[in-house]
Amino acid sequence: MNTVLILGGKLQGVDAVYLMKKAGWKTIVVDKKKDVPASDMADVFLNFDILNKEKLENIMKVVDFIIPALEDELILDVIYEEARHLNKAIMFSPSSYKISCSKIKSDKLFERLEIPAPKYWPNCEFPIIVKPSNLSGSEKVFKFYNKKDFEEFLKINGSKEKWVIQEYLKGPSYSIEIIAKNGIMKTFQVTELEMDEFYDCKRVLCPSLLPINLEKIFSEYASKLAEAVSLDGIMDVEVILSNGKLKVLEIDARIPSQTLSAVYKSTKIIAPNVYFSDLKSEDIMEFTNIRGRGVVYEHILVTENKIKVCGEHIMGINGPLKHVYNFFGADEALTNYEPNKKSWVATLIISDENREKAWKKHLMVIEQIKKIKKIDIYEDLYPID
Known part of the structure; x- marks a missing residue:
């Protein structure tokens, strides 16, 4: 059996463990914190600081493949250098990451490649979206409807040079993943993303409802971007469909x-x-x-009186997760659920023959949880336009 080393046990580590165990690999996760979400899911969990080069090198020597699952640039550089020193296969491209981890650098790349993207303020109207340049996706995203509120925000949170400030676009969001190795690229199934009220992704739907001609354009954008950043590893690209046109976020x-x-x-x-x-x-x-089966992949927070669909951040702050099957009717779940817990979280993984049937199954799962746990309130909130 091949062994994969997953460096980082938070949400990216959870997905890496889930996927590689499905592929039949032995999984080893390393994180300096003990109670990270992926710690109980892995075959082996090692609790040490990845910057400890001696320990890192010792564990790297006995694995076949390395997947960094974190976003600290200093640590990623150490991981990559050690992997290359030991001639180990690693799914990571440091030069590509240095561009993608900065929204400002990324946006300049979109402009140079003439790939459509949201307009920057002040060359756009309100409402606007304000977000930091170097944090993931939905972290610290703010929306402003007028100049007065925006300027008050800047007084408290620093000058506009510290923020990415762009037009707010309405429309569905989509993601595509691309891998590149030795000059050959592959894009994967397009997924549809749904956000909670704080712009954090709460649900992934497959297959997407994006028309096939736009999927082709999306794939072309991804390959163009991957080539421009000299990708040798994996990258995801997120877009919004606004007025019939894909714009890269x-x-x-x-x-x-x-x-x-x-x-x-x-x-x-x-x-x-x-x-x-x-x-x-x-x-x-x-x-x-490949069109594939219908899938609903979503995160819920359950308390004594309410089920709420939430952004994925809830899965990263509630301790170790377990991977279970047939969870209140869901095919699978990643959860910290225990029968006597008053508050728990779960990522529900639901599939069926097509997306419509998968959605109906999702509704049945929610009803099953409500019935068994005697809960009346169900919240599934979206961003306010």
């Missing part, structure tokens, strides 16, 4: 959370396993063209 050249697990549940394709193998076909959309 961000890129991230590291293993994502959520989307690849949903893609696996729909298509049985495991992106990290594909990367580890020798890529031979030149058809970049080989996996994107």
Whole structure:
């Protein structure tokens, strides 16, 4: 049995463990914190600081494949250098990450490649979205409807140079993952993303409802961006469909959370396993063209009187997760649930023949939880336009 080393036990580590165990690999997770979400899911969990080069090198020597699952640039550089020193396969591209981890650098790349993206303020109207340049996706995202509130925010939180300030666009959001190795690229199934009221992704749906012609354009954007950042690893690209046109919101050249697990549940394709193998076909959309089963992949917070669908952040702050099957009617779940717990969280993984049937099954799962736990209130909130 091959062994994979997953460095980082938070949400990206959870997905890496889930996927590689599905592929039949032995999983080892390392994190300096004990109670990280992936600690109980892995076959082996090692609690030490990844910057301890002696311990890192010793564990790297006995594995076949390395997946960094964190976003600290200093630590990522150490991991990559050690992996290359030991001639170990690693799914990470440091030069690509240095561009993608900065929204400002990424946006300049979109402009240079003439890839559509949201307009920057002040060359756009209110409402606007304000977000930091170097944090993931939905972290610290703010929306302002007028100049007065925006200027009050800047007085408290620093000058506008510290923030990415762009037009707010209405429309559905989508993600696509791309891997590149030895000059060959593959894009995977397009996923549809739904956000909670704080712009944190709460649900991934497969297959997406994006028309096939736009999926092709999306794949072309991804390959163009991957080539521009000299990708040798994995990257995800997120877009919004606004007035019939795809606009790129961000890129991230590291293993994502959520989307690849949903893609696996729909298509049985495991992106990290594909990367580890020798890529031979030149058809970049080989996996994107697979329609797959319907999937609903969502996060819930359950208390004594309420079920609330929440952004994925709730899965990272509630301790170790367990991977269970047939969870209140869901195919699978990642959860800290115990029968006597008054408050618990779960990522529900639900699939069926098509998306419509998967959604009906999702509704049945929610009703089952409400019935068994005697809960009346169910909240599923979206951002306010």
